[in-house]
Amino acid sequence: MVFVTGIGIISAIGKNVSETLSSLLEGRTGIGKINHLQTIHKNNYVVGEVNHSLQELESLAGLKNSNYNRTTLLSLLATREALTSAGIKNVSTYRTGFISASSVGGMCHTELLYKDFLEHKSHKNFIDTHYTGVHATDVVKHFGIIDYVTTISTACSSAANAIMLGARLINNNILDRVVVGGTDALCKFTFNGFNTLMILDKEWCKPFDDNRKGLNLGEGAAYLVLESERVVKAENKKTIAILSGYGNANDAYHQTASSPDGQGAYAAIQKALAIANLSPNKIDYVNTHGTGTANNDLSEATAMKNIFKKNIPPFSSTKAFTGHTLAAAASIEAVIAILSIQHKTIFPNLNCITPMQDTKLFPVTSLQKNIEINHVLSNSFGFGGNCSSLIFSKN
């Protein structure tokens, strides 16, 4: 069995777990006007930015002249909170690993210097920090983690795969504990990419609403500390949840679009249920991928209908709080799923008013308290057909 013993998060709705929880309880979205991202589209779109400059993030991390980019600093801050909340002071007591996820890594820095490079002006070296895995190298160096490090980049499902890999490394007796999650900083590259696909909503996104127009991009990082049963027993540790199931499948339908019948999503959920040894009716809440695009929400809703038949559990997308944080999304939502279990609360799917015509499914749109949540399903899907599902269970 794999236990979650620590969580850390930074996103548009807060720089730590307690701020995140308050925002969720108070229904306060982090999506708003663009402040930090340098783009000509600044006044026409809303995004979920972490409300701190690079310098502020660096000082939050207690660093000076680190040369770390936004992706790395977000990762470092969330990792630090996760390790602290798990009560880990010495990372070398057990075989400890770090599995991260990111879609664009150092792009937030590269794109600022690329013009000078193209015009043969710049002599600054940015290629060495461009690579997507560099943040992980920097973070493990900072915390002294040496037993295993890698980064997964499967677009918007990346962090789910990092969490899944961490659990498997423990189950295969390669590691005793592992910090798992993802990080992504907003950048012009991604923003313009999604804009060309015409799947950005200029207003607040409306996941699962019949009139949904697209997604809002966000940024952030979140990490979980996973520990083996052996370590938990030996250390007499307080655990906060169990990672009971995980599944990965490929939609193999289109490079960017999800299949209308949600075949990949269905397969990923099925696999996660099988690993957790749960029947669908045991799921008390689904934290959906729910991006707010016409395509994703229909595909995901169809997959849910096929899995749960007539008994669809309460579900919501929390992306209207945080924005779509891409490679970090699954770990940010994993933290939210765990908060749901801990606080017996289902956080609402903001901005959804009209049920989807095609499926008639309707999410939870107001805060639901005092709900016994034993098992939460969390979905994440991405470009390249990557589909992943995780199941978190009460201790």
Add this chain to the structure above:
Amino acid sequence: MAMYINGTGCISHQNTIDVADFFENGKIICQSMLSAQEPDYKDYVPANMLRRMSHIIKMGVAAAKISLQHAEIENVDAIITGTGLGCFEDTDKFLKSIIENNEQLLTPTSFIQSTHNTVAGQIALLIKCHNYNFTYTQQGLSFESALVDAAMFLNENKNSNILVGGLDEAIQPYFELLVKAGHIKKCEDIITEIEKNKTKGFCLGEGASFFVLSNQKNKTTKAQIKGVKTVTSIKGNEDLQNKLIAFLDELGLSANDVSLVLSGNSGDVEDDKTLNESNKFLFSKTHIAYFKNLCGDYFTASAFALWLASAIIEKQRIPKALLQEYSSKQGLKNILIINQYRNTEYSFMCVSSC
């Protein structure tokens, strides 16, 4: 737990597509960027898909298809890739168009093909594979991360065939960035014996190497991977030696059991120092060959080395371009690949006969 190599496909700077040839004409060319010799991609990918594909996608998809053909299978239970750089041609293209057009009137094709998992996704699409699909990117450990996952997957799923690949592309803007950063060896400094370099810098290479791995041995089996290990920090050559001894020990082997070492010297005098010292102490009586003067240095060059090791074990022959003379009574049983990236990330792989 055994990981059998039942099929391989490799596109590299050498002619690695024609397996019968096996480096008869392999040679070391002294240039700063070593581009891949490419096959006629129409043999492997439908023309309508091929049109949109960038360089790395073509190399990856073709190498994957070749390995499936050699393994005589059409589909797999998992697709796992590793790439340090990802799809840089498309990334560069989209970034340029953002800058040149000031964020206006952009087209999405290069953006949607810029994600690291594009190749794994395209392979899944091509062979209609709905199974497990992962992409790793950890600089010099990207391919090894995929192999560590592969070993777990084969442990978790009996009777499985999985496709594992390492791939990176060398394209002009990337090369220029590396030159500016001072990483590329000057032309006049390039020598054929890579381990004897006295200067800084490496020669950039590229390639895609794919493997069909299985927990079942069959008639197409070429070799087996006995072990793979990644190391994220090294404190000097003694530490490297100790880690190598521990790695071999875990496999029930000692340095004397190693028939051949494939050493991942990059040609950079400083980055190779630790590796050379360790090789000298630990493998003074063992044949050591160097592979990066054949394929160039890139994040997933170790996947080329694995392809090479698998072919050497299968054919029981070492190409002259790799090693001039070889003598052993026992035959080629265990090949140890020791790779390094900038003297920070190290990896070990042991490939054995079966």
